[in-house]
Amino acid sequence: MTATDTSPAPVRKPDWRDNAACRHEPSELFFPTGTTGPCAVQIEQAKAVCRRCPSIDACLTFALDEGIPSGIFGGLTEDERRKVRSNNPSNRASIDAFTGTSRSKAQPMTLAESMAAYTEDVDGHRLWVGGLGVRFQNVTYTPNQVSFYLDRGVWPTGKVMRTCKTAGCVLSVHLADEEERTRCGTTGGYQKHLREKTKSCPACRQANTDADNRLRRTGTTKATV
């Protein structure tokens, strides 16, 4: 707007922008001019505002739908939004994860926070006590998928199944995706030897021992990933 522009501001219906946490912040904060040094600090500051914004889901949807090419919207930079738009689940792994559950839309949590908030450790297992799924970037994932992702750093291939017998357990070392279920050198591979009554190979035995040790170390504490 210029000093000579006297046209009245356009009237619009109330929407998610009215609750935006950024409406009292300088808009430059959300338009960093780079990604390193002071700009990296600025990006984190902007994302911190988004993280407490009740409109984060609507804002991100808007930015993705409109293909907004610059600035931070819905907690994501333009590069991060581009990765989401490419719709490749493995790309989502590299972005800062938010989840808005229907119970706490006003306080989006990271995937790790949701895993910590909605699980209880019982007898060496970790039980999921939340809802059926976890919303993340407009996709609903199963608790198993989220637990797997947080532990392995990549989204699973195929179905994630329990390797223990405790219903509702989402302890990451008790989960295996399709690839792990068929690959030697994993707890899934070890289970496969047992199921098929074949002799377990050294790689599978080692994986099983590692998982046991890890379970002993993490057995009664919540995930701190």
Ligand code: SF4
């Ligand atoms: S998510 Fe971030 S950019 Fe979007 S409205 Fe909220 S604070 Fe503003």
Ligand SMILES: [Zn+2]
């Ligand atoms: Zn278990």
Ligand SMILES: [Zn+2]
């Ligand atoms: Zn094996």
